[in-house]
Amino acid sequence: MTIVLSTPGLAAADDAAGGKDTTYYISLGDSLASGYQPDVDKDTDVAYPDQLYAQLKQRTPGLKHIRLGCTAETTESLINGGKCDYPNAKSQLDAALKAMAQHQGKVAYVTLSVGANDILLNCVSRPAGTLDGACLNSKSQAMAKNLAQIAGTLRQAGTKDTQFVGSTYHNPFLGAWLQGPAGQQAVKESAPLVQAANAGITQVYKSTGFKVADVAGAFSSDDFTTQVNVPGAGEVPANVAKICQLTWACTKQDPHPNADGHKVIAGAFAAVLAKNDAPGAGESPAPSEPATPGASESPAPSESATPGAGESPAPSESATPEPGTDTGANTPAPNGDLAETGASSSTPVLAGAGLAIAAVGAAAVYFARKRRTSEEN
8 A cells, every 4th residue: 555645534544454563664755766757757656666665565564655756856855845745744854754753663664765856957058968067066065965964864753663775876878878989988987977976875875874775786887898789789888788778768868767677776675675674673873963954844743644745545455557657646746847757858968078077076966857848837
């Protein structure tokens, strides 16, 4: 059962029905967590949290999923709001904290994927697709600070029985390899930047007591040595073959993971969680000092309310939606023209062989995306 929004009465009924066996999995993040698919231009049920939940449910029968991911979310908007609306909550982080307060002691898992959009939505010029170095430096530092606040605050809100896992990102620029010598040079120049980004993200997560799902490793993002034959492209490095297999980068010039890619990401999270079957076992201690709450992190209200996206009842556990379809399970309302589909720019960010790339800070470079013109106010 995926929980989108529970009123106090419904939440109490859920807990009463499940008794001590009812536990919760809360997923947060950007379009990686919301399952955006460019072929249908919307969020779908192929998202890695949905696939991970199906696996976790097998070993934790009473588990329920609170799905909060928001396409185009940044670390700033996850803290302060502005991309998606959450009933009874100011932001995605606020929604998660209230859910954790309501179900105190029963939240078994929390997953998080966020940080990429901080850079790509602010520091990429259109239509050339080049990076602004000064912006990159500034935004990467702010991103790292925000990510530490988000992870630290969530960790403080959990218990010793809560497992927290954050993810690195695969290299989204690998699809440019198929564009010839200039694209291949751009791909090579992207590698140290993405490696630095993932190193920074990993450091932040570990410092706040999170485990880390190695998505970059699962996508073989750094393997330029192994050669693989790809139909229509010939011999290419293993990382390029993987990006073509697991994302839309080589078909729609959009590096969002496809259903198979989300399955691999879910596997990376499951591998980390499998190391400690009992939630909380082997967890790093929570930071000694509470993380500084953000502007949106107001104390949980006295009344119980599981915030989330949309008011529709949770689907029946026996109902299995067609993969890739819009389940309606995660429909945070967009705020007018702030909404974005997550559609990729057709031009790689690292365009041209002569572009100088510098790995600055913990820049979480991921999606080269274009803003969709909203038809709603």
